[in-house]
Amino acid sequence: xxxxxxxxxxxxxxxxxxxxxxxxxxxGHRSVSWYQQTPGQGLQFLFEYFxxxxxxxxxxxxxxxxRQFSNSRSEMNVSTLELGDSALYLCAxxxxxxxxxxxxxxxxxxxx
Amino acid sequence: xxxxEQSPQSLHVQExxxxxxxxxxxxxxxxxxxxxxxxxxxxxxxxxxxxxNGDEKKKGRISATLNTKEGYSYLYIKGSQPEDSxxxxxxxxxxxxxxxxxxxxxxxxxxxxx
Numbered sequence: 001x002x003x004x005x006x007x008x009x010x011x012x013x014x015x016x017x018x019x020x021x022x023x024x025x026x027x028g029h030r031s032v033s034w035y036q037q038t039p040g041q042g043l044q045f046l047f048e049y050f051x052x053x054x055x056x057x058x059x060x061x062x063x064x065x066x067r068q069f070s071n072s073r074s075e076m077n078v079s080t081l082e083l084g085d086s087a088l089y090l091c092a093x094x095x096x097x098x099x100x101x102x103x104x105x106x107x108x109x110x111x112x
Numbered sequence: 113x114x115x116x117e118q119s120p121q122s123l124h125v126q127e128x129x130x131x132x133x134x135x136x137x138x139x140x141x142x143x144x145x146x147x148x149x150x151x152x153x154x155x156x157x158x159x160x161x162x163x164x165n166g167d168e169k170k171k172g173r174i175s176a177t178l179n180t181k182e183g184y185s186y187l188y189i190k191g192s193q194p195e196d197s198x199x200x201x202x203x204x205x206x207x208x209x210x211x212x213x214x215x216x217x218x219x220x221x222x223x224x225x226x
Contacts, residue, residue: 004155033214042116043156043201043216056213090156098143098205101214103155 002027004093004104012110018079021107025072025093031055032074033094033101034066038087046089049074050097078109086111114138116204118217125192125224132188133220135202139183144205146214147176147187151198159187159200192224 005024013019025032034046045058049068066076072093078085088108092101117136125131137145147159160169165180173190189196199221203214 035216040218042218043203043214045213045215048213058213092156100146100158100161102158103148105155 006104006107010108013081014112017081020077023074023091029093029095031094033092034076035090036087081111083111114215116215116217118220122221129192130190135185137183137204141207142180143207145185146203148201149198194224197224
């Protein structure tokens with residue numbers, strides 16, 4: 001089975017722009033979670049989607065949003081980028097809620 | 113804000129040494145404790161999911177124990193090998209709420225030297 005894939009892998013944007021990141025879960029997995037990692041910080045939970053519905057949201061500003069499609073693929077969007085949004089963004093999928101999560105390789109975003 | 117702490121922050125050991133790390137988490141509203149291994153340039157890899165107080169899990173040379181009453185988990189590596197070099201993360205899953213809202217610790221970075 002193919003693992004979790006994320007596109008793009010690397011991205012450079014400038015302040016004020018917006019960005020959309022994509023995540024394709026393992027086939028059959030219905031839950032997708034997003035995390036942000038910045039230097040010195042652990043993985044910070046952004047949000048989780050299950051069956052196209054947002055089930056949980058972390059403590060991030062409204063500039064961070066996401067959605068999930070009927071095929072379980074998920075996208076996250078960050079509007080009005082700030083320098084502090086430079087980070088590694090990881091998505092993880094699980095078969096059902098509250099089960100082991102399998103992580104993708106991440107998208108490294110640099111905001112200049 | 114949930115507090116999940118891991119110690120030590122980093123560790124250098126010699127090949128063949130046995131080592132252990134600690135993960136501390138809230139002792140209330142416990143649902144599960146996850147351990148992940150994250151090698152450089154790779155994705156985090158799930159090691160264990162632990163749900164019961166007193167639980168012990170083993171995978172090859174790696175094992176973990178869980179004490180939910182006092183809020184800690186230990187990860188042990190027996191006979192460390194260079195390929196064990198990675199960051200080991202624990203993540204706390206809270207009882208309230210129905211989804212996967214994991215709170216991660218900042219990790220223990222292990223370096224195994226020849």
